[in-house]
Amino acid sequence: MPILKVEMLSGRTKEQKRELAKALTAEMARVTGNKPGTIQVIFAETSSANWATGGILLDEQEH
Amino acid sequence: MPILKVEMLSGRTKEQKRELAKALTAEMARVTGNKPGTIQVIFAETSSANWATGGILLDEQEH
Amino acid sequence: MPILKVEMLSGRTKEQKRELAKALTAEMARVTGNKPGTIQVIFAETSSANWATGGILLDEQEH
Amino acid sequence: MPILKVEMLSGRTKEQKRELAKALTAEMARVTGNKPGTIQVIFAETSSANWATGGILLDEQEH
Amino acid sequence: MPILKVEMLSGRTKEQKRELAKALTAEMARVTGNKPGTIQVIFAETSSANWATGGILLDEQEH
Amino acid sequence: MPILKVEMLSGRTKEQKRELAKALTAEMARVTGNKPGTIQVIFAETSSANWATGGILLDEQEH
Numbered sequence: 001m002p003i004l005k006v007e008m009l010s011g012r013t014k015e016q017k018r019e020l021a022k023a024l025t026a027e028m029a030r031v032t033g034n035k036p037g038t039i040q041v042i043f044a045e046t047s048s049a050n051w052a053t054g055g056i057l058l059d060e061q062e063h
Numbered sequence: 064m065p066i067l068k069v070e071m072l073s074g075r076t077k078e079q080k081r082e083l084a085k086a087l088t089a090e091m092a093r094v095t096g097n098k099p100g101t102i103q104v105i106f107a108e109t110s111s112a113n114w115a116t117g118g119i120l121l122d123e124q125e126h
Numbered sequence: 127m128p129i130l131k132v133e134m135l136s137g138r139t140k141e142q143k144r145e146l147a148k149a150l151t152a153e154m155a156r157v158t159g160n161k162p163g164t165i166q167v168i169f170a171e172t173s174s175a176n177w178a179t180g181g182i183l184l185d186e187q188e189h
Numbered sequence: 190m191p192i193l194k195v196e197m198l199s200g201r202t203k204e205q206k207r208e209l210a211k212a213l214t215a216e217m218a219r220v221t222g223n224k225p226g227t228i229q230v231i232f233a234e235t236s237s238a239n240w241a242t243g244g245i246l247l248d249e250q251e252h
Numbered sequence: 253m254p255i256l257k258v259e260m261l262s263g264r265t266k267e268q269k270r271e272l273a274k275a276l277t278a279e280m281a282r283v284t285g286n287k288p289g290t291i292q293v294i295f296a297e298t299s300s301a302n303w304a305t306g307g308i309l310l311d312e313q314e315h
Numbered sequence: 316m317p318i319l320k321v322e323m324l325s326g327r328t329k330e331q332k333r334e335l336a337k338a339l340t341a342e343m344a345r346v347t348g349n350k351p352g353t354i355q356v357i358f359a360e361t362s363s364a365n366w367a368t369g370g371i372l373l374d375e376q377e378h
């Protein structure tokens with residue numbers, strides 16, 4: 001049943017997503033007892049032009 | 064008032080989305096009594112590279 | 127795969143939710159070809175004290 | 190802590206998003222007392238082909 | 253059209269929500285040109301027992 | 316930055332939520348390199364009366 005919606009900045013690699021899907025599902029299954037097959041992970045990627053903290057868009061912040 | 068957010072894999076055709084918008088709105092109006100004009104349907108399309116079940120990204124599962 | 131998130135005001139009856147779950151799933155399956163068992167419907171109920179249109183909370187609007 | 194998710198049609202300009210991020214964060218901070226740095230604004234842009242009101246996709250409505 | 257989903261900790265007062273609904277709608281209308289009546293604000297309140305930062309539930313953090 | 320929204324059935328214990336917050340944050344930090352303090356986990360609990368699979372509300376399914 002559980003659905004993990006991961007809101008994150010665009011730009012993660014294929015390997016990172018593969019590993020995240022595996023690891024987040026494994027931890028969810030371990031702690032809740034849900035079968036892995038019932039767990040969904042959805043990556044919602046947002047560009048830094050569409051995400052702001054402190055009132056400033058991330059792509060306009062000095063890093 | 065009601066907002067139907069439809070999380071689904073990318074790739075549905077224009078006809079499917081047209082029909083889904085019509086059918087889901089009609090059923091929502093029929094059952095709740097809300098006027099169709101007050102019902103919103105939003106399709107949130109996600110690629111199979113960003114959706115995992117059982118810890119495996121859909122675009123890496125054997126079908 | 128599809129997940130239908132239904133944002134609606136609190137207060138629907140058990141019968142309405144039962145009928146909505148059935149009808150929305152049936153229409154989704156009909157139009158997309160997804161098997162009903164792969165379709166999830168989640169009702170996110172919000173009170174009129176937490177929902178505003180036109181800048182006014184619904185429980186403070188004259189109807 | 191607060192996260193403002195803004196679901197809106199695609200097509201806003203960079204200036205509009207910059208101003209929205211600033212203004213929404215400022216109002217949130219003013220009213221709740223949260224420090225601006227703890228407030229996140231995320232723009233979820235949806236095309237008019239993926240948004241329907243009254244059962245009709247916005248890009249197929251006569252305006 | 254725009255929908256502002258405000259994820260925040262439970263506990264805001266009625267006055268704060270009234271003022272937030274008004275202010276967020278006014279700023280959205282000012283910047284985007286959307287009519288206020290087309291703008292929805294939904295407060296999604298979450299308890300500190302269901303929200304974590306840094307891996308620790310907020311109601312278990314020393315403040 | 317990342318926000319993990321966990322949609323799950325109501326009923327998890329305090330210990331499970333504590334462990335989930337810790338484990339999901341740790342895995343997210345390990346794989347993405349984000350500092351744990353920048354990672355938020357939000358549990359969105361839904362009752363079995365508000366969640367359906369296969370068109371049937373979970374609290375009306377024979378288990």
